[in-house]
Amino acid sequence: MKTHEADIFRKRSLTERWIAAVLFTCAAVSIVVTAGIIAVLLFETMDFFGRVSLSDFFLDTQWTPLFADKHFGIWPLMAGTMLTTLFAMLTALPLGLSIAIFLSEYAPERIRRFLKPIIEILAGIPTVVYGYFALTFMTPLLQKFIPDLAGFNSLGPGIVMGIMITPIVASLSEDAIYSVPASLREGALALGSTRLRALRHVILPTAFSGIAASFILGLSRAVGETMIVAIAAGQQPVLTLDPRVPIETMTAYIVQVSLGDTPHGTLEYSTIFAVGSMLFVITLTFNLIALYLKKKIQRGVL
Amino acid sequence: MSISNEHPYMSVTAASNDAHTENGIRRDYTGLREDAALIKTAGLTAWFGSMQALKGIDINIAAGKVTAIIGPSGCGKSTFIRCLNRMHEVVPGARVEGSIFYREHNVYAPNVNPVMLRRQIGMVFQKPNPFPMMSIKENVLAGLPLQGKNTTNRDEIAERALRQAALWDEVKDVLDKPGSSISGGQQQRLCIARALAIEPEILLMDEPCSALDPIATAKIEDLIHTLRQTITIIIVTHNMQQAARVSDYTAFFYMGELVEYSDTDTMFRAPHNSRTEDYITGRFG
Ligand SMILES: Nc1ncnc2c1ncn2[C@@H]1O[C@H](COP(=O)(O)OP(=O)(O)OP(=O)(O)O)[C@@H](O)[C@H]1O
Ligand SMILES: [Mg+2]
Numbered sequence: 001m002k003t004h005e006a007d008i009f010r011k012r013s014l015t016e017r018w019i020a021a022v023l024f025t026c027a028a029v030s031i032v033v034t035a036g037i038i039a040v041l042l043f044e045t046m047d048f049f050g051r052v053s054l055s056d057f058f059l060d061t062q063w064t065p066l067f068a069d070k071h072f073g074i075w076p077l078m079a080g081t082m083l084t085t086l087f088a089m090l091t092a093l094p095l096g097l098s099i100a101i102f103l104s105e106y107a108p109e110r111i112r113r114f115l116k117p118i119i120e121i122l123a124g125i126p127t128v129v130y131g132y133f134a135l136t137f138m139t140p141l142l143q144k145f146i147p148d149l150a151g152f153n154s155l156g157p158g159i160v161m162g163i164m165i166t167p168i169v170a171s172l173s174e175d176a177i178y179s180v181p182a183s184l185r186e187g188a189l190a191l192g193s194t195r196l197r198a199l200r201h202v203i204l205p206t207a208f209s210g211i212a213a214s215f216i217l218g219l220s221r222a223v224g225e226t227m228i229v230a231i232a233a234g235q236q237p238v239l240t241l242d243p244r245v246p247i248e249t250m251t252a253y254i255v256q257v258s259l260g261d262t263p264h265g266t267l268e269y270s271t272i273f274a275v276g277s278m279l280f281v282i283t284l285t286f287n288l289i290a291l292y293l294k295k296k297i298q299r300g301v302l
Numbered sequence: 303m304s305i306s307n308e309h310p311y312m313s314v315t316a317a318s319n320d321a322h323t324e325n326g327i328r329r330d331y332t333g334l335r336e337d338a339a340l341i342k343t344a345g346l347t348a349w350f351g352s353m354q355a356l357k358g359i360d361i362n363i364a365a366g367k368v369t370a371i372i373g374p375s376g377c378g379k380s381t382f383i384r385c386l387n388r389m390h391e392v393v394p395g396a397r398v399e400g401s402i403f404y405r406e407h408n409v410y411a412p413n414v415n416p417v418m419l420r421r422q423i424g425m426v427f428q429k430p431n432p433f434p435m436m437s438i439k440e441n442v443l444a445g446l447p448l449q450g451k452n453t454t455n456r457d458e459i460a461e462r463a464l465r466q467a468a469l470w471d472e473v474k475d476v477l478d479k480p481g482s483s484i485s486g487g488q489q490q491r492l493c494i495a496r497a498l499a500i501e502p503e504i505l506l507m508d509e510p511c512s513a514l515d516p517i518a519t520a521k522i523e524d525l526i527h528t529l530r531q532t533i534t535i536i537i538v539t540h541n542m543q544q545a546a547r548v549s550d551y552t553a554f555f556y557m558g559e560l561v562e563y564s565d566t567d568t569m570f571r572a573p574h575n576s577r578t579e580d581y582i583t584g585r586f587g
Pocket of ligand 1: 353373380
């Protein structure tokens with residue numbers, strides 16, 4: 001008895017304390033770096049809005065900071081992002097949810113265990129590959145059906161972006177559906193339900209917040225996705241909802257300016273921080289919603 | 303052929319009343335005269351993969367009566383009742399041999415649709431499993447959308463089922479609250495109401511009181527007493543007193559076999575088999 005008590009109150013060993021210190025440093029560094037990024041973003045954005053008014057930014061419908069006649073209306077870029085995101089989600093939701101339902105409800109356990117990691121690997125393909133896939137395959141393919149589709153457009157990259165996001169949506173939705181307790185599934189079947197009706201009336205509603213979380217995470221990936229749209233959607237910030245014409249997304253604009261020859265410190269250059277802040281706010285909002293929904297599942301509120 | 307939807311059980315009840323008056327017949331091995339049985343199994347064998355959970359069960363279940371299934375943990379009680387409404391096969395790798403007749407239907411015949419069968423043979427599980435996304439009222443009526451039915455007299459059906467389950471007075475003012483927001487005992491009665499709302503001919507209950515306190519248990523036992531007039535009940539229980547209180551017939555299962563089956567009085571007063579006696583007197587299990 002006495003020795004046990006001694007064990008409990010003994011000081012942690014030196015190595016243990018060293019490891020804890022190293023781990024703490026790693027965690028602290030990542031937090032400091034993140035905070036630094038946000039601080040720089042904030043600082044530069046304040047600088048931008050010192051020179052361009054909020055109303056010019058939010059109310060103008062033209063985005064021409066790189067031209068002589070400068071306009072700073074964010075909406076053309078927002079519209080570009082919304083268009084590509086819309087097509088991405090229209091692709092990823094049905095595809096991802098179907099895969100999730102198939103894997104969790106219909107595939108035998110053996111096939112599920114084999115397919116799920118493969119789908120998760122798909123999420124690791126570099127996005128530049130998807131970008132050229134959109135430019136050299138998807139758009140030409142779509143042009144067969146939509147003859148006046150431009151070489152750069154929002155539809156092709158949007159669909160390819162949806163394919164890129166599908167694994168995330170499928171994997172997270174599958175987790176949510178699979179974690180619905182068997183007792184609920186059995187309860188529905190014992191009431192004389194077909195498997196499809198049990199899915200529709202009991203299982204999907206129960207897994208709803210998990211599925212919604214997967215959608216929102218997918219959405220924030222789509223909003224923040226850069227490579228595909230920079231390669232295949234164009235560089236023309238026009239305020240349009242036409243899926244056939246070249247557009248420019250917020251992310252693609254940031255790439256354009258940071259890779260171009262715009263000198264640092266100029267007003268033109270500082271636009272990318274304003275656009276970056278917008279992106280940050282949008283994706284942060286989505287991620288917080290997703291986090292909230294996931295918490296709800298873990299609490300068992302479902 | 304699908305399991306028919308009409309409810310001709312009255313005629314069978316008449317037959318079982320016959321059997322009730324003829325005392326000797328109830329004590330044969332299958333427990334009941336053949337023509338009084340609503341369910342007859344022959345050589346019923348059930349497997350989980352390579353594990354055999356039931357080893358040739360022959361039993362006749364009386365129409366319009368309460369039959370209790372007792373036996374030590376793991377002896378196959380749940381497996382047995384899950385075979386009756388074909389819920390056993392929902393478990394991956396589970397299979398069944400032998401035959402079960404429900405009326406004139408061979409339950410495991412290839413042309414029997416288990417979905418239709420389960421509308422006649424309802425089930426209440428050991429752990430209350432209300433659907434968490436549905437309100438109390440939606441839970442009671444869950445069988446309607448799940449069977450693809452659209453009924454106008456929803457309020458009426460919900461009230462009747464909740465009254466039958468002795469829950470109406472407790473929840474009539476909170477029908478729109480989530481089904482999981484009430485106590486465990488109320489949840490279990492909600493699940494019973496949900497099963498009764500689809501008007502099954504047989505109700506299978508798998509240890510419905512094991513998670514409940516004595517008061518909630520007493521309520522469910524009262525409920526079984528009331529229901530027995532309109533419905534055939536098969537109840538699994540670990541509680542000897544409960545079996546003695548609620549059932550007309552009792553079956554003792556041991557290691558996947560049916561060891562003894564007789565009317566409940568005989569079973570508890572003068573069991574024939576020594577293992578039965580050991581079990582009900584608490585010497586093992
Ligand atoms: N899903 C399953 N997979 C594999 N074996 C199972 C499964 N369910 C039950 N079994 C086994 O089948 C046998 C019978 O189980 P069953 O659940 O019918 O017992 P029971 O009499 O209901 O027990 P209890 O009183 O504990 O509920 C047990 O040996 C059990 O281990
Ligand atoms: Mg059991």
